[in-house]
Amino acid sequence: METLVKAQIQQLTKKVNEFEVDQISERTKAALNYRKSQGKKLGGDVPYGYRADSGGVLSKNPEEQKIIKEIMNKLGSGDNYSQIARYLNGKEYPTKKGSKWYPQTVKNVIGYQLSLKISG
Numbered sequence: 001m002e003t004l005v006k007a008q009i010q011q012l013t014k015k016v017n018e019f020e021v022d023q024i025s026e027r028t029k030a031a032l033n034y035r036k037s038q039g040k041k042l043g044g045d046v047p048y049g050y051r052a053d054s055g056g057v058l059s060k061n062p063e064e065q066k067i068i069k070e071i072m073n074k075l076g077s078g079d080n081y082s083q084i085a086r087y088l089n090g091k092e093y094p095t096k097k098g099s100k101w102y103p104q105t106v107k108n109v110i111g112y113q114l115s116l117k118i119s120g
Contacts, residue, residue: 035056049061049112072110081107
């Protein structure tokens with residue numbers, strides 16, 4: 001009888017822990033979505049095309065926004081990430097960190113732009 005009670009307590013504890021993990025996940029997602037809706041940086045690097053003030057509020061970087069427009073136009077014309085990276089390097093456009101453009105860098109910039117359209 002005692003082992004049956006222990007097993008039931010363990011199952012109940014496991015379910016409570018799973019519930020708490022789900023609650024933490026939901027609160028975190030809600031907080032991040034709220035920050036994003038307020039135009040605030042979510043963590044990590046400032047996305048290409050933006051700058052952040054000391055409070056983490058993002059604003060558009062006009063020079064980088066022009067380059068994003070070129071990237072999106074190239075993508076719309078059928079260029080792939082490698083072709084766009086070569087184009088940007090040929091124009092000597094700087095990345096956020098001042099390094100060379102790579103296909104993954106282009107993909108990241110495009111992905112962020114698409115996430116803005118989906119969420120906003």
